[in-house]
Amino acid sequence: MTTFGDTYARSLERFGAVLREHGTLRLSTLGPAGTSSEYAAGHLRERLLAAGYPGPEVALHPTFGAVLDSVTGGRSEVALVPSAYRDATAFHWHPALRLLFHFAHPTPAYGLAARQGQAPDRTRLRISTMSEVSVLYPELCPPALRDRAVDWVPARSTMDAAQVLSRGDADLALTNDHGRHAHDLHWLARRPGAQIVWLLFTSLPLNTPPAAPASTDEDER
Known part of the structure; x- marks a missing residue:
């Protein structure tokens, strides 16, 4: 049986594969400087650098609509969106986007x-x-x-x-x-501040590793 930990590990593995293949990513999120979104993008950048990956180039946009246009129009590879954003479904359901990764990080006060x-x-x-x-x-x-x-x-x-x-x-x-x-x-x-889940969407093709086969009663005996 695939566990929750297995699923999250696969998501992290997929994110790492994208970083290894494409190197420095262009990341779009909400601006101007000082927004909670920029704060989260900075946290993500620091964590990636600490893990030996290149940090993304962060571009700030005046609205999340502009963020969406940037990633679907090819001007950036990834978009960072808070789960609390009321129109996050526009990213989830866009045919050109896939959810690449997610992480929790608190907002400022x-x-x-x-x-x-x-x-x-x-x-x-x-x-x-x-x-x-x-x-x-x-x-x-x-x-x-x-x-x-x-x-x-x-x-x-x-x-x-x-x-x-x-x-x-x-x-x-x-x-x-x-x-x-x-x-x-x-x-x-x-x-x-509140602990928010941050969603990282991409327009890049994802070569998702195959899911582990579900265990059967016979396997468990």
Whole structure:
């Protein structure tokens, strides 16, 4: 019987075979610099280098749609996508892509941020966020703001959410610690990062090793 460990080992073996055959891969993921996706790409690069493989060349894109176009259009060989991305199915079901590998890695700390020296004074709060992150708001909202109505200001990434706030187009932002630091914001509330499964898709042909034959009752006797 093929075990879970066997299956994961085969996935790692397949990834190693791709790296040995193609060398340095071009990897596309969500930008700009400082997103949780770039953070995960850096972790993957460090682990590959430590294992003796070449680290990928990382290209950052403004949206996951652009990431998808890059890998399906041949401008990159692999795409790195978090399992928490709401439209990850666009990668899973794309006829030109295959899931090459996956790994778990935590995001930076997330929180509700404001501009330095400013407190929200509107009756309705404008909050910049990615839609996937907006679910954190009830947990992070300070008691003094819980009676305020909210208008969501869409952002393409956690870093973009921080930038929207810093230029005055929102009152608060749901962002990560890199975004808070890059745009000189301060936390109203924060929470630890989450352990996320990161998905690595490729447009390269995969020569998957044959599956081990299932054991039979006769084999086990």
